[in-house]
Amino acid sequence: MVPFAGYEMPVQYSPGILAEHNHTRAKASIFDVSHMGQVALRGDDPAAALETLVPGDIAGLAGGRMRYTMFTNETGGILDDLMVTNVGDYLFLVVNAACKDDDIAHLRAGLPGGTEFDVLENRSLIALQGPAAANVLARHAPGADIMPFMSAQPFEIDGSRLAVTRSGYTGEDGYEISIPSADAVRITEILLADDDVELAGLGARDSLRLEAGLCLYGHDIDKTTTPVEAGLTWSIGKRRRAGGGFPGAEIIQRQIADGTTRKRVGILPDGKAPAREGTQITDAHGGVIGVVTSGGFGPTAGGPVAMGYVDSDYATKETPVNLVVRDKPRPGRIAAMPFVPNRYYRGQE
Amino acid sequence: MSDLKFSKEHEWVRLEGDIATVGISHFAQEQLGDVVFVELPDVGKQVVKDGDAAVVESVKAASEVYAPVSGEIVEVNGELEDDPELVNKSPTGEGWFMKIRLSDASELDGMMDEAAYNDFAASPG
Structure with a gap:
C-alpha cells in the first residue's frame, strides 16, 4: 500500500503488476478507484454552465452519454482532465483525486449562478476492465453487455443502485461502476466471485493506460500543457473550436489553426x-x-x-x-x- | 546454512577462490517485483565496494545494484539479457549478476551470513 492523494492505495496485489496487467488483457480485473472525485452538477442549464470551464461539447451530449474533457486555465493549460456524463436531470463528473480539492474550488468560483454541485462523498468507484467484463457484469446486470462505449445506465445489483458507465482507463472493454459506499465491498465481492475476475492495483492500471496511450494528469498533461500540444484536440467539438467561450480559448484556437x-x-x-x-x-x-x-x-x-x-x-x-x-x-x-x-x-x- | 554472504544493500556474494559471484537477495527481488531489464557492467571494469555496478529494473522502478566487494568484473550473466525474470525465479542461482575478482578479501569480513541477513531484512525500516 502507498499513500496517494490522501488515500491508501494498493500498487499491487499478491500476483504482482505483470500478472495483474496480463489478467486484465486476457479476462477481467477490478480496480478500486474510489479516490477519484465524483461530482453531480445541477441547475437550470448545467451543460452551458460547465462549458464556461471546459472546451468539450457538453451541450451536445445526449442523455446517457459521456465525454472526456478538461478544465483549462487562461493560458490554455490543463487544470485537470475529467469524464462528464449526461445522466438526464444532472451532469455526473469524475475528476482526479489529486486535483479534487482544486477542482471543487474552481467550480465554486467559476460556475455561473443557478448552478449547484454536490461532491458525492458517500459513493465509491470501481473499474471492471477486460474482455470478460461484459459477460461478467451482464450476469448480474442484464443488458450491461450491449451498452455502447461511452454510455451510462443505472443498474441494480443485490438491492444496490449503481451508476454504470462503459468506459475505463486500460484500453480494454469495461465499466466504471459508482456504488453507494456502504455497498461497495459487497458489490465488489459479488463481481470478484466470478472465476474470470481478479483484483488489480495502481501499478497495473499505470502500465495498462500507458500501453493504451492515455494521459496521466500531473505527468503527461498539466497546467503547462495545452490540449492541442497533448494531442487531445479530438476532445474539442467543432462548435467549441469555432465559438470558444472557455478559459484559454484564444490560445487553443490559435494552436489548432497554426500548430504547436x-x-x-x-x-x-x-x-x-x-x-x-x-x-x-x-x-x-x-x-x-x-x-x-x-x-x-x-x-x-x-x-x-x-x-x-x-x-x-x-x-x-x-x-x-x-x-x-x-x-x-x-x-x-x-x-x-x-x-x-x-x-x-x-x-x- | 548457505555459504552466501550478504550486504546491507541486499546483494549476496558466493566466494570461490578469489572470484566472488554477486547477485541480489530473495528479499530484494520480492521488493522489486517483476524484473524486466538488467544492465550489467562491461567485463574488465574495475568496481569499488559500495559503488555502482549494475542496474535492475522492475515494472515499478529502476534500482542500482552496488558492488559488495572491490575488484575486476571477470564475467557477467548474459542470460539476464533475454531472461531478466531469472532474477525473480532464482535470485541466488541462475539469476546471478556478475563475477568479480576480489582485490581485497578482507572486505567480506564485514558482510552478514544468511541468518544475520534474514534478521536484518525482516527488521522494519
Missing part, C-alpha cells in the same frame, strides 16, 4: 531498457528535443514503451531519436499510440 511547437508523442526504445519519466530525448547530435513524461515496461507490448513531448519537427512517426538513460543516449523512435490496440465495445451493428 511541441507535441505529445509515443516513443518506442529500440532496446530493452525502459525510458522512464524525466528521460531526456535528444536528436542525432545530442541536442535536447524533448522529455519523456511516462515510460516503463509494456507487458503486452513486450518491451519498453514511453510517451513524452518533442519539438514538432521531430513528432512524425518513425523519426529516430535518442533517449538518455543513465547518461547514455540509447536509440528509439517516435511511434503511433496506442501501443496496444484499443478494444472498446462500439455496439452490435
Whole structure:
C-alpha cells in the first residue's frame, strides 16, 4: 500500500503488476478507484454552465452519454482532465483525486449562478476492465453487455443502485461502476466471485493506460500543457473550436489553426531498457528535443514503451531519436499510440 | 546454512577462490517485483565496494545494484539479457549478476551470513 492523494492505495496485489496487467488483457480485473472525485452538477442549464470551464461539447451530449474533457486555465493549460456524463436531470463528473480539492474550488468560483454541485462523498468507484467484463457484469446486470462505449445506465445489483458507465482507463472493454459506499465491498465481492475476475492495483492500471496511450494528469498533461500540444484536440467539438467561450480559448484556437511547437508523442526504445519519466530525448547530435513524461515496461507490448513531448519537427512517426538513460543516449523512435490496440465495445451493428 | 554472504544493500556474494559471484537477495527481488531489464557492467571494469555496478529494473522502478566487494568484473550473466525474470525465479542461482575478482578479501569480513541477513531484512525500516 502507498499513500496517494490522501488515500491508501494498493500498487499491487499478491500476483504482482505483470500478472495483474496480463489478467486484465486476457479476462477481467477490478480496480478500486474510489479516490477519484465524483461530482453531480445541477441547475437550470448545467451543460452551458460547465462549458464556461471546459472546451468539450457538453451541450451536445445526449442523455446517457459521456465525454472526456478538461478544465483549462487562461493560458490554455490543463487544470485537470475529467469524464462528464449526461445522466438526464444532472451532469455526473469524475475528476482526479489529486486535483479534487482544486477542482471543487474552481467550480465554486467559476460556475455561473443557478448552478449547484454536490461532491458525492458517500459513493465509491470501481473499474471492471477486460474482455470478460461484459459477460461478467451482464450476469448480474442484464443488458450491461450491449451498452455502447461511452454510455451510462443505472443498474441494480443485490438491492444496490449503481451508476454504470462503459468506459475505463486500460484500453480494454469495461465499466466504471459508482456504488453507494456502504455497498461497495459487497458489490465488489459479488463481481470478484466470478472465476474470470481478479483484483488489480495502481501499478497495473499505470502500465495498462500507458500501453493504451492515455494521459496521466500531473505527468503527461498539466497546467503547462495545452490540449492541442497533448494531442487531445479530438476532445474539442467543432462548435467549441469555432465559438470558444472557455478559459484559454484564444490560445487553443490559435494552436489548432497554426500548430504547436511541441507535441505529445509515443516513443518506442529500440532496446530493452525502459525510458522512464524525466528521460531526456535528444536528436542525432545530442541536442535536447524533448522529455519523456511516462515510460516503463509494456507487458503486452513486450518491451519498453514511453510517451513524452518533442519539438514538432521531430513528432512524425518513425523519426529516430535518442533517449538518455543513465547518461547514455540509447536509440528509439517516435511511434503511433496506442501501443496496444484499443478494444472498446462500439455496439452490435 | 548457505555459504552466501550478504550486504546491507541486499546483494549476496558466493566466494570461490578469489572470484566472488554477486547477485541480489530473495528479499530484494520480492521488493522489486517483476524484473524486466538488467544492465550489467562491461567485463574488465574495475568496481569499488559500495559503488555502482549494475542496474535492475522492475515494472515499478529502476534500482542500482552496488558492488559488495572491490575488484575486476571477470564475467557477467548474459542470460539476464533475454531472461531478466531469472532474477525473480532464482535470485541466488541462475539469476546471478556478475563475477568479480576480489582485490581485497578482507572486505567480506564485514558482510552478514544468511541468518544475520534474514534478521536484518525482516527488521522494519
